[in-house]
Amino acid sequence: MACKLSPNNAWAIDSTFKTNQFGLPLYAAVTPNRSGVGMPLWYMLCSNEIGSRQEKVALAMTLTIVFKRMSNVRPNAIVIDKSWTEFRAIQNVVSSDPHCWKDFDGIRSQIACKILLCWFHVKKAWVDHLLPKVHPNMRNRLYGQMCSLMHCRTEEAFDDLYNTMMGEYKEVRPILSLLDRSWCGPNCNWKSMWPRFGRLFPHGNVDTTNIIERHWQYIKYTALRGRVNHSITCLLHTLIGEASTGTCMGGTVLEWYKQKQIICDSGRFIPRANSKEHASRLRRAEEVVERYHRDPQTIVVLDAARLLFSIISMSKDNIWYTVSVQSNYCECHDVWFTCKHLMGVVMVIERYMTDLADSLPIIAHANGMHEPTEFASDQVEGDENPCVNEVLWLRINDVKERLDALENGMNRLSEEKKQHITEKMDDFITKLQTCFVPHPIDMPKSEVLSRSKNMLL
Numbered sequence: 260m261a262c263k264l265s266p267n268n269a270w271a272i273d274s275t276f277k278t279n280q281f282g283l284p285l286y287a288a289v290t291p292n293r294s295g296v297g298m299p300l301w302y303m304l305c306s307n308e309i310g311s312r313q314e315k316v317a318l319a320m321t322l323t324i325v326f327k328r329m330s331n332v333r334p335n336a337i338v339i340d341k342s343w344t345e346f347r348a349i350q351n352v353v354s355s356d357p358h359c360w361k362d363f364d365g366i367r368s369q370i371a372c373k374i375l376l377c378w379f380h381v382k383k384a385w386v387d388h389l390l391p392k393v394h395p396n397m398r399n400r401l402y403g404q405m406c407s408l409m410h411c412r413t414e415e416a417f418d419d420l421y422n423t424m425m426g427e428y429k430e431v432r433p434i435l436s437l438l439d440r441s442w443c444g445p446n447c448n449w450k451s452m453w454p455r456f457g458r459l460f461p462h463g464n465v466d467t468t469n470i471i472e473r474h475w476q477y478i479k480y481t482a483l484r485g486r487v488n489h490s491i492t493c494l495l496h497t498l499i500g501e502a503s504t505g506t507c508m509g510g511t512v513l514e515w516y517k518q519k520q521i522i523c524d525s526g527r528f529i530p531r532a533n534s535k536e537h538a539s540r541l542r543r544a545e546e547v548v549e550r551y552h553r554d555p556q557t558i559v560v561l562d563a564a565r566l567l568f569s570i571i572s573m574s575k576d577n578i579w580y581t582v583s584v585q586s587n588y589c590e591c592h593d594v595w596f597t598c599k600h601l602m603g604v605v606m607v608i609e610r611y612m613t614d615l616a617d618s619l620p621i622i623a624h625a626n627g628m629h630e631p632t633e634f635a636s637d638q639v640e641g642d643e644n645p646c647v648n649e650v651l652w653l654r655i656n657d658v659k660e661r662l663d664a665l666e667n668g669m670n671r672l673s674e675e676k677k678q679h680i681t682e683k684m685d686d687f688i689t690k691l692q693t694c695f696v697p698h699p700i701d702m703p704k705s706e707v708l709s710r711s712k713n714m715l716l
Contacts, residue, residue, distance in 0.1 A: 269336035269465035297470035318348035333371035547603025
């Protein structure tokens with residue numbers, strides 16, 4: 260599930276208490292699927308003795324193990340509360356993970372697992388710690404200025420507004436100290452994690468940890484029936500089931516979310532009361548197709564192998580959105596996950612890009628699986644088979660055997676025919692891997708926009 264949902268998406272990581280009789284913290288990571296439903300990816304239960312840093316060590320070990328099982332797949336972002344424990348644990352793991360970094364012209368840049376702060380908890384921290392330090396008559400203005408800082412789209416605009424505030428509040432020393440140390444200062448660790456300019460990349464529109472807060476509500480008041488004194492064994496049985504049977508009387512949290520994902524994949528889950536909104540998006544997607552028919556430069560292919568496109572906005576001038584058909588993601592701010600841009604690009608592929616249209620049904624089938632799909636290894640060990648669809652797994656192995664046989668017979672061909680067949684095989688293998696092994700978008704937004712403009716010119 261983590262490999263399937265993580266590309267171009269974000270995890271929300273948080274902990275909760277009062278789930279067991281020992282008061283141990285329960286950690287979890289939740290990410291939204293393409294229907295907007297939060298799906299739990301892993302749980303971690305650990306001790307939390309004061310001064311022992313056990314939570315930090317346990318969280319770092321959990322992330323290391325999970326990342327190892329996910330191969331090269333990583334979420335684009337990880338959303339947390341303003342917690343030093345979570346920040347340091349994630350930073351320690353990510354800083355040494357080669358799949359989270361890439362060199363651009365000799366500069367090492369982070370392309371995955373960027374830490375973001377939950378906007379809800381950021382504003383709550385302002386109300387609890389920042390606003391009480393000024394006169395009540397100034398609180399509304401200070402809160403509005405902090406909100407303006409939060410929505411700055413460039414770091415230059417952020418710094419300009421911050422310098423203006425420093426001059427306005429120069430007589431209020433506690434405000435200056437707190438802003439510099441905890442929010443906006445050049446040496447502040449949190450500076451780029453809460454403003455908008457630090458999250459201008461595909462992250463599933465996950466800007467708060469509310470998606471995991473709803474998950475805690477379900478566990479505490481439905482699965483655990485509102486009781487706070489359960490034993491550790493009872494808690495584990497409720498979450499993942501009994502060790503020998505994998506189930507629990509009344510069902511487990513794991514079973515419930517697996518069934519919910521099956522419903523979402525089948526298309527029977529509708530996050531709205533009626534289909535009017537969906538029908539409206541279909542009509543506007545047709546407008547995208549008509550516009551492309553009149554002007555093919557309105558949709559630019561950024562990466563055909565990964566089905567990555569750039570589409571110009573229909574209502575705003577000179578605004579481009581990145582659309583990933585492979586991960587069902589669009590960069591626009593539509594409240595629904597499948598927006599008109601994504602629908603329109605898929606329809607354009609079906610009608611005008613026949614060389615790419617063959618990948619669409621395969622990707623749709625892969626998105627409908629209930630477990631992550633990996634074909635990086637020929638070895639399948641017991642219950643850890645990464646592919647649930649046995650028929651599909653056998654077909655892939657059959658294709659690989661045929662390709663091996665073809666390659667062995669190429670020695671009898673001329674160099675010209677051998678080169679031609681090799682190119683065809685490389686194209687086929689690339690397309691096959693693209694369909695089943697998800698790849699994160701590893702280009703910064705600036706590069707995507709510059710590439711779009713260069714291709715148009």
